[in-house]
Amino acid sequence: MVAVEKKSKPRVGFFGMTSCKGCYFQFLLLGKKLIDIFDSLEIEHFWMLKEDNELGEFDIAIMDGAVSNKDNAEFVRKVREKSRYLIAYGTCACFGGIPALRNDVSGFHEKVYGKPIKLKPLQNVDPLDMHVKVDYHMVGCPVNEQELLNVLRDLLLGKRPGEPDYPVCVDCKKAGIRCLFKDGIPCMGPVTIGGCGAPCPASRSPCDGCRGKLPDANWGSEYDLMLEHGLTKDHIIQKFAKYARIAKPGRVKGK
Numbered sequence: 608m609v610a611v612e613k614k615s616k617p618r619v620g621f622f623g624m625t626s627c628k629g630c631y632f633q634f635l636l637l638g639k640k641l642i643d644i645f646d647s648l649e650i651e652h653f654w655m656l657k658e659d660n661e662l663g664e665f666d667i668a669i670m671d672g673a674v675s676n677k678d679n680a681e682f683v684r685k686v687r688e689k690s691r692y693l694i695a696y697g698t699c700a701c702f703g704g705i706p707a708l709r710n711d712v713s714g715f716h717e718k719v720y721g722k723p724i725k726l727k728p729l730q731n732v733d734p735l736d737m738h739v740k741v742d743y744h745m746v747g748c749p750v751n752e753q754e755l756l757n758v759l760r761d762l763l764l765g766k767r768p769g770e771p772d773y774p775v776c777v778d779c780k781k782a783g784i785r786c787l788f789k790d791g792i793p794c795m796g797p798v799t800i801g802g803c804g805a806p807c808p809a810s811r812s813p814c815d816g817c818r819g820k821l822p823d824a825n826w827g828s829e830y831d832l833m834l835e836h837g838l839t840k841d842h843i844i845q846k847f848a849k850y851a852r853i854a855k856p857g858r859v860k861g862k
């Protein structure tokens with residue numbers, strides 16, 4: 608059952624590791640809706656909002672970013688120990704995201720930062736699941752702020768929030784969006800975790816897969832479709848790997 612108990616104002620912490628911090632900003636984009644959030648939750652830790660941030664005990668920890676160095680690994684373990692419910696916040700936290708593109712590049716740190724390296728990088732950039740237990744995976748690059756509100760609302764009501772287990776194509780169908788494949792445009796929607804509302808196909812841009820790989824999607828069929836629509840094998844592999852190199856983190860379908 609959900610870890611957050613009904614009591615006066617749950618204590619919430621926002622934390623960040625290796626990412627562009629775009630998901631952090633999504634929270635701030637909630638604008639006036641933030642007032643309601645501040646009425647219902649105690650935001651105890653948020654680097655972009657507060658100067659005094661202490662690592663106390665949390666009912667809900669919202670962790671943005673991937674684990675790319677030893678400091679990250681230590682920090683996420685510390686936050687996990689102090690938190691009852693941990694949300695992996697954004698595609699970097701759920702799958703490694705864009706930072707994990709460096710996993711196949713050798714000598715990367717020396718080239719970018721020179722020597723000596725002070726970052727204590729790990730061999731690979733990892734999703735949170737590879738280091739700690741995650742209670743909810745909120746995918747997206749960046750996350751959809753409405754989804755965050757829905758999850759927080761469910762937790763406040765004592766409900767376990769469900770993770771989307773359908774492709775972006777379902778969002779298209781709900782919104783009455785004409786499929787891009789019908790216009791000859793290859794799209795990652797059939798193999799990507801839905802729930803974003805398909806903003807890219809709505810503006811006639813193909814889904815780029817930013818919400819990560821849908822478990823049990825028909826990859827072979829998507830691959831064949833992409834080939835039929837003129838993409839090369841290398842291009843398709845790059846597309847498949849862009850946001851979610853780690854095919855299956857600890858994400859539990861339908862959890």
Ligand code: SF4
Nearest residue numbers: 776779786787794796
């Ligand atoms: S446009 Fe993309 S996401 Fe939408 S239905 Fe077609 S393939 Fe699926």
Ligand code: SF4
Nearest residue numbers: 803807814815817818
């Ligand atoms: S349509 Fe695809 S690329 Fe666009 S927001 Fe949704 S998952 Fe991300």
